[in-house]
Amino acid sequence: MRNPRFFVLPGVFLTTMAILTLEVSLTRIFSVLMWYHFAFMAISLALLGSGAAGVWLYLFPHLFPAERTPARLALLAMLFAAAIVTCFTLYLRIPFDMGGGSSFTFAWKDWGWLALIYLVLAVPFLLGGAVVALALSHFSLAAGQIYFYDLVGASLGCIVSIAALSWFGGANVVLLVGVIAAAAAICFALEASRSYQIASAAVFLGLLGLLLSNQQNEWLEVRARSGYDADRQVLYERWNALSRVTVYEDPYWLQPFGWGLSPTYVGPDPGHHLLLIDGKAGTPIQWWDGQWSTIDFLRYDLTSLAYYLLPEANVFIIGPGGGRDVLTGLLFGARQITGVELNPAIIEAARYHFGDYTGYVYEQPGVTVAIEDARTYLARHDTQYDLIQASLIDTWAASSAGAFALSENGLYTREAFLTYYDRLTPGGMVSFSRWYFIADPTETLRLVALGMDAWQQKQVANPADHIVVIANFSQNRSATEGLATMLLKKSPFTAAEVAELVALAESMEFTVLHAPGIPLENNPVHALIAAANMNQVIRSYRLNIAPPTDNQPFFFNFVRPGSPATPSLNENPAYRASVEANRVLRGVLIISTLFTGLFIVGPLLLRRGRDLSLSQHGSYLLYFGALGAGFMLVEVPFIQRLTLYLGSPTYALAVVLFALLLSGGIGSLSSQQVPPGLMLSRLRGVLLALLAIIGLQLLLLTPILTLTQQWPLGVRIGVAVLFIFPAGFMMGQPFPLGLRWIGGRDAAVTPWLWAINGATSVVGSAMATILALQFGFYAVSLVGVLCYGAALALVLWLWSGRAAAA
Numbered sequence: 001m002r003n004p005r006f007f008v009l010p011g012v013f014l015t016t017m018a019i020l021t022l023e024v025s026l027t028r029i030f031s032v033l034m035w036y037h038f039a040f041m042a043i044s045l046a047l048l049g050s051g052a053a054g055v056w057l058y059l060f061p062h063l064f065p066a067e068r069t070p071a072r073l074a075l076l077a078m079l080f081a082a083a084i085v086t087c088f089t090l091y092l093r094i095p096f097d098m099g100g101g102s103s104f105t106f107a108w109k110d111w112g113w114l115a116l117i118y119l120v121l122a123v124p125f126l127l128g129g130a131v132v133a134l135a136l137s138h139f140s141l142a143a144g145q146i147y148f149y150d151l152v153g154a155s156l157g158c159i160v161s162i163a164a165l166s167w168f169g170g171a172n173v174v175l176l177v178g179v180i181a182a183a184a185a186i187c188f189a190l191e192a193s194r195s196y197q198i199a200s201a202a203v204f205l206g207l208l209g210l211l212l213s214n215q216q217n218e219w220l221e222v223r224a225r226s227g228y229d230a231d232r233q234v235l236y237e238r239w240n241a242l243s244r245v246t247v248y249e250d251p252y253w254l255q256p257f258g259w260g261l262s263p264t265y266v267g268p269d270p271g272h273h274l275l276l277i278d279g280k281a282g283t284p285i286q287w288w289d290g291q292w293s294t295i296d297f298l299r300y301d302l303t304s305l306a307y308y309l310l311p312e313a314n315v316f317i318i319g320p321g322g323g324r325d326v327l328t329g330l331l332f333g334a335r336q337i338t339g340v341e342l343n344p345a346i347i348e349a350a351r352y353h354f355g356d357y358t359g360y361v362y363e364q365p366g367v368t369v370a371i372e373d374a375r376t377y378l379a380r381h382d383t384q385y386d387l388i389q390a391s392l393i394d395t396w397a398a399s400s401a402g403a404f405a406l407s408e409n410g411l412y413t414r415e416a417f418l419t420y421y422d423r424l425t426p427g428g429m430v431s432f433s434r435w436y437f438i439a440d441p442t443e444t445l446r447l448v449a450l451g452m453d454a455w456q457q458k459q460v461a462n463p464a465d466h467i468v469v470i471a472n473f474s475q476n477r478s479a480t481e482g483l484a485t486m487l488l489k490k491s492p493f494t495a496a497e498v499a500e501l502v503a504l505a506e507s508m509e510f511t512v513l514h515a516p517g518i519p520l521e522n523n524p525v526h527a528l529i530a531a532a533n534m535n536q537v538i539r540s541y542r543l544n545i546a547p548p549t550d551n552q553p554f555f556f557n558f559v560r561p562g563s564p565a566t567p568s569l570n571e572n573p574a575y576r577a578s579v580e581a582n583r584v585l586r587g588v589l590i591i592s593t594l595f596t597g598l599f600i601v602g603p604l605l606l607r608r609g610r611d612l613s614l615s616q617h618g619s620y621l622l623y624f625g626a627l628g629a630g631f632m633l634v635e636v637p638f639i640q641r642l643t644l645y646l647g648s649p650t651y652a653l654a655v656v657l658f659a660l661l662l663s664g665g666i667g668s669l670s671s672q673q674v675p676p677g678l679m680l681s682r683l684r685g686v687l688l689a690l691l692a693i694i695g696l697q698l699l700l701l702t703p704i705l706t707l708t709q710q711w712p713l714g715v716r717i718g719v720a721v722l723f724i725f726p727a728g729f730m731m732g733q734p735f736p737l738g739l740r741w742i743g744g745r746d747a748a749v750t751p752w753l754w755a756i757n758g759a760t761s762v763v764g765s766a767m768a769t770i771l772a773l774q775f776g777f778y779a780v781s782l783v784g785v786l787c788y789g790a791a792l793a794l795v796l797w798l799w800s801g802r803a804a805a806a
Contacts, residue, residue, distance in 0.1 A: 007187055008146065009149045011077065012146055012149045013153035015080070016150045016151070017180055020158055020160075021158075022124065023043065024162070024165075025170070025177065026041075026045070031243070032170065033092075041118065044766065045118065045121050045592075047765060048595055048762050049122045049124070050126075052126050052595075054600075054752060054753070055752070056126070066138055070196075071189075071196055074185050077188055078203050080124055080127035080131060080185075081203055084177050092220070094113055094120070095113065131184070142672065144669055147669075147736045148666065151664045152662055155658045155661030160180075161241070170222035171218075171221055172215060176211055179208050179211055185200035227279050228246070232249065232250075238349065242342065242343045243278050243345065244278050245345040246276050246279065247274070247275045248274050248276070250272060250284075255269055256270060258298075258301045259391055259392055259483055260303055260472035262301070264300065272285060272322075285358060286327055287358070288327060289359060296331075298328045298331050299332075302433065302472040305431070305470060306487055308500060308504060313332075315336065315338070315389065316385040318374040318393050320340075325339075326361050330361070330366075330367070334366070339369045340370045340372055340373075342372070347369060373643075376709070379419060379709045384424060384425045386424075386427070388423065389431045390432050390433070409548075409553060409555050410644045412450060413548045413555070420454075421490065428489070429488060429490065430489075431485060431486070433483055433484065434483070437481045438473070438482075445525065445528055446544075446555065448467070448525055449528060449545050452467065466490070467514060467516075468493060468512075469484055470487075470515075473511055492516065498516055498518060514530075543558040543560070543575065544557065551778050552773070552775075553640075557582070557773060558575055589770075593762075593763065596763075600755050600756070600758075620749060622794055623738055624754075626760070626788065627735055627791055628757040628761035630764070630788045631784075633764050633784030635657075637772075637784075639652050639656045642720050651713075659720065665732060668735070668736045674737065679740060683733075686730050686734060687730075687734060687788060691792065694788070695785065734791060764787075
């Protein structure tokens with residue numbers, strides 16, 4: 001095949017930029033319109049579409065004659081641009097609804113709608129993948145050069161998606177992607193006939209006009225069909241790569257908004273707005289006129305208990321959100337309050353847009369707010385605090401990186417609590433609040449197990465003397481659920497402190513679930529804390545309440561791998577969410593595997609007798625399959641580990657994808673200079689070096705991240721890029737080298753290699769999450785190493801023999 005002319009390279013660059021931008025943007029949109037579990041589906045869609053494109057080229061070669069390659073590339077790119085907008089508009093009209101987050105029940109029709117969504121949104125990825133596959137197929141001798149532009153475009157697409165989500169918002173980002181794809185069509189059309197040049201320019205101008213029109217009139221919007229989006233006026237909306245943040249009036253409360261308000265409090269609601277993250281996880285924006293009497297109800301909230309023991313405290317608040325916990329600290333006279341919030345859009349809303357409404361709570365003397373991951377902040381500062389507080393900190397929203405990891409949470413791991421311990425003053429305490437369901441207090445039990453485990457890791461002699469757990473329901477009142485607050489003290493609770501907390505609980509009609517030295521009726525929390533062998537209680541409990549670790553940071557996944565559903569627990573939303581998360585993951589995997597079979601493996605089996613033989617080409621397919629799975633299995637743990645290091649899943653996703661794809665592109669470009677006779681020896685060397693580098697990285701990653709955690713963000717990003725770069729450089733070479741070596745012997749099979757690589761990438765992305773849930777991210781990395789080891793074995797024993805025979 002001849003070398004590409006200049007028009008191909010920028011076209012490929014813009015096409016892959018559009019594909020990656022669309023993929024990342026859909027993770028956000030899925031989290032808003034469906035549920036955070038579905039964010040994984042965007043990755044599956046992109047990989048399946050690109051893989052199926054290879055099959056399309058194989059089945060219809062007569063449609064893509066070599067002499068008409070520029071025209072066909074331009075046509076495919078125009079169709080790609082048009083399909084982005086058309087298919088997205090159709091998707092918004094498919095009546096698939098998760099009930100605004102209140103329902104987790106799936107009917108068969110829901111799976112049908114989900115499959116339809118999958119098919120509709122796979123179309124643009126199929127067309128975009130076809131552009132790249134056609135370029136690689138017709139210019140296989142320049143595969144390294146084309147692959148370089150492919151990977152560099154994709155790497156920049158990740159950065160573009162993150163910036164575009166903040167600047168344009170959900171629907172407009174999709175329109176922007178269409179404009180980028182149309183620009184790719186113009187590049188390809190430069191070497192085609194004038195009619196293609198005019199058509200591509202018309203598509204570009206048409207989509208640009210739609211984008212500008214929608215910015216003014218918002219005729220295409222991302223809005224949920226139920227929940228607050230359906231029946232409340234949106235007072236404020238802001239998109240970014242972490243979430244969609246909206247604020248609504250919430251006038252229907254008869255008493256103040258409280259996570260765990262005492263039933264003894266009687267008084268009107270001063271007023272508040274509700275801020276929602278992706279329409280699901282909420283935080284109040286409390287109205288305040290500067291008078292303490294206005295917010296006196298906060299003294300009656302369960303989450304405020306620690307302040308009664310800590311006058312004039314130095315407080316660290318994890319996720320201050322709309323500022324309610326900050327108001328509580330001010331009310332109790334805290335001398336210094338540091339709030340660390342991951343999502344800048346939340347602070348922007350509360351601090352600036354609704355600043356007057358909140359009494360400018362974030363501008364009060366002694367209040368400091370930082371935009372960062374709380375653990376990263378604590379690791380980088382050695383300040384000690386009297387109180388570290390987290391009130392119902394979690395999110396049902398998928399970050400861009402969360403799409404890969406099923407909503408992992410680094411705030412609820414053993415390593416996180418060890419950091420909290422180190423940042424407490426000698427008499428300081430941690431105050432964490434979680435939901436408590438009387439029939440099944442799984443969330444609270446797991447929180448307690450986590451706290452006890454961390455204190456044991458710190459060689460605390462008797463952790464039970466350091467913990468008090470109180471819930472906001474009374475034994476004398478009928479209740480099925482409530483809130484529980486765990487107070488975990490660095491030093492043992494004194495008898496006076498315990499007595500004060502017990503008296504407070506009694507006066508506010510709360511229930512003490514555990515307190516040192518207090519005889520209590522048996523309850524699951526007290527039984528766990530007082531058990532002679534806590535680990536045995538954890539193992540025997542019907543759900544997973546084991547302390548999460550950074551290797552398996554899935555606090556909110558309570559379902560044990562392989563365990564059957566328990567219908568009796570369906571009243572517990574936390575349990576239902578866990579069941580549904582696992583069910584969706586399996587369902588998306590089944591749907592994507594089915595479509596993979598339909599559009600990739602099925603045609604392979606039906607047409608294998610023509611110019612594809614499994615006996616002759618089987619090793620080629622296995623090799624490219626191993627590369628596809630291996631890349632995903634190495635990539636996902638990198639994102640997870642760097643999320644904490646860089647302080648944001650957004651930064652982690654951007655840095656990992658940018659570094660891997662850019663370094664891979666450079667590696668691919670370098671492979672283009674390898675003479676045909678040396679390609680196999682280069683492949684052997686590259687794969688051996690890659691295995692050695694990944695193994696070394698697994699050993700050195702934790703020490704390097706720990707050593708440099710306190711460095712400035714810009715320097716840490718540089719460290720992360722340098723750490724990833726060697727592996728990415730090597731990972732970018734096996735694909736184009738293999739493509740060139742095989743293309744020189746049997747060019748007809750080239751589209752299949754692209755297809756199988758995409759298909760195993762689909763499976764690899766799903767398997768990364770499944771393996772991480774069951775065995776942890778370290779095991780995911782090891783399986784990725786095995787995939788690259790399998791590719792090396794094929795090169796050593798099968799390909800080398802064929803080359804010698806030839």
